[in-house]
Amino acid sequence: EDKVVQxxxxxxxxxxxxxxxxxxxxxxxxxxxxxxxQEKKAPTFLFMLTSSGIEKKSxxxxxILDKKELFSILNITATQTGDSAVYLCAVDKIxxxxxxxxxxxxxxxxxx
Amino acid sequence: xxxxTQTPKHxxxxxxxxxxxxxxxxxxxxxxxxxxxxxxKPPELMFVYSYEKLSINESVPSRFSPECPNSSxxxxxxxxxxxxxxALYLCASSPAGRxxxxxxxxxxxxxxx
Numbered sequence: 001e002d003k004v005v006q007x008x009x010x011x012x013x014x015x016x017x018x019x020x021x022x023x024x025x026x027x028x029x030x031x032x033x034x035x036x037x038q039e040k041k042a043p044t045f046l047f048m049l050t051s052s053g054i055e056k057k058s059x060x061x062x063x064i065l066d067k068k069e070l071f072s073i074l075n076i077t078a079t080q081t082g083d084s085a086v087y088l089c090a091v092d093k094i095x096x097x098x099x100x101x102x103x104x105x106x107x108x109x110x111x112x
Numbered sequence: 113x114x115x116x117t118q119t120p121k122h123x124x125x126x127x128x129x130x131x132x133x134x135x136x137x138x139x140x141x142x143x144x145x146x147x148x149x150x151x152x153k154p155p156e157l158m159f160v161y162s163y164e165k166l167s168i169n170e171s172v173p174s175r176f177s178p179e180c181p182n183s184s185x186x187x188x189x190x191x192x193x194x195x196x197x198x199a200l201y202l203c204a205s206s207p208a209g210r211x212x213x214x215x216x217x218x219x220x221x222x223x224x225x
Contacts, residue, residue, distance in 0.1 A: 034213050041200065042116075042218040043155070088154055099168060100214065102154035 002027040006089050006103035014111050017079050021106045023089030024071040033065055033072050034100070036088040043088055046074070079110045114139060116217035118203050124223045127193060133220045135186040135203030144186040145214070146178060147202040155202055161186060162208065193224045 003026045013019055025033065032050045036043035047056045049065035049072060056063050060079075065072045076083055089103040116137045125131050135144065143162045147155035160168035161180040169178075175197075177189040186203055203217040 032213075036216075041221075042202070042216045045213050045215065048213045090154075099157055099160065100155075102156075105154055 002091070002093070002101045004089055004091050004101050004103035006087075006106050008106060009104060010107045010109075012109045012111060013079060015079060015081060017110075018075065018077045019079060019108065021074040021076075021087050021089075021108070022071060023073070023103055025089075025091050025101075025103075026070060027091050027093055027101055029094040030067070031092045031094040034090045034092060035063055035072070035074050036090065037085045038088055038105070039085045046087075076108075081110045081112055084108060084110045114215070116203055116205050116215050118201075118217035118220050120220055121218065122221050122223075124225060125190065125193065126225055127195070129193075130189070130191045132190065133188040133201055133203075133222075135188075135205075135217055136184055137205045137215070138184055139205065139215065140183075140207075141205035141215070142183060142208040143206045144180065145204040145206075146186070146188050147204060147216075149200040149202055149219070151199075159188075190222075193222075195224045198223045 005024050007022045032048050034048050035046040047063045052065055052067040060077045063074045086105040086107050088105045090100040093099055119134045145160050146158040148158050149155040157170050158172045159178045164180045175192050179187040200219045200221050202219045204214045206214045
C-alpha cells in the first residue's frame with residue numbers, strides 16, 4: 001500500500017529560527033513529490049521535485065529530494081509568524097490516471 | 113487567470129436536501145479533481161476527471177455525484193448526505209501532463225445537519 005509519512009506532526013519554534021520538515025514515502029510508480037502550504041483553506045503550491053539531489057529554492061524556502069533513500073526535506077530559514085501553517089507533502093504517481101497521495105501534514109507554529 | 117474558483121464557500125444542508133458544489137478554472141487544465149478534507153487530516157481523493165471523462169472514482173458513496181459539463185467546469189451533486197460527510201471539499205486542476213503540479217481552490221466548507 002502506498003504510504004507518505006511526514007515528521008514531525010507538529011512543531012513550535014520562535015521567529016527567526018530555521019526549521020526542517022521531513023517527508024518519507026513508499027509508493028509504486030513514483031512520478032514527483034510536491035510540497036504544499038495550507039493555512040485556512042486552499043493548499044498553496046510550493047515545490048514539485050522530480051530529480052534527486054537538485055535543490056529548489058523560493059525565498060527563504062528550499063527543498064530537496066533523495067530518490068534513493070525515498071525522502072524529501074523542506075527547509076525554512078529565518079522563520080516569520082506568517083510561515084505558521086500546515087505543510088503537506090504529496091506524491092504523484094505514474095499510472096493510468098492522476099492520483100496524489102498525501103502525508104498527514106506538519107503543523108508549524110511560529111511564535112513571535 | 114491562474115485560479116481555481118469554488119462556490120459556495122460555505123454550505124449548510126439538511127440530510128434530505130439536494131445541493132451542488134461548483135468549481136471553475138480557465139487555465140486550460142484538462143484534469144480536474146474533487147478532494148475531501150476532514151479537520152486536521154490531509155485531503156483524500158474522491159474523483160478525477162481527465163478530458164471531461166471520469167477516470168477515477170475512489171469508491172465514493174453514490175450520494176456524491178460528480179459532473180464535468182465542459183473542460184472548465186466541475187460540479188459535485190450532493191443528495192441525502194450524512195452528518196459525517198461534513199468536511200472541506202476541495203477542487204483542484206492540473207495540466208494533463210502535470211508538469212506544473214496541481215492548483216487547488218479555496219474549498220467549500222460543508223456542514224450537514
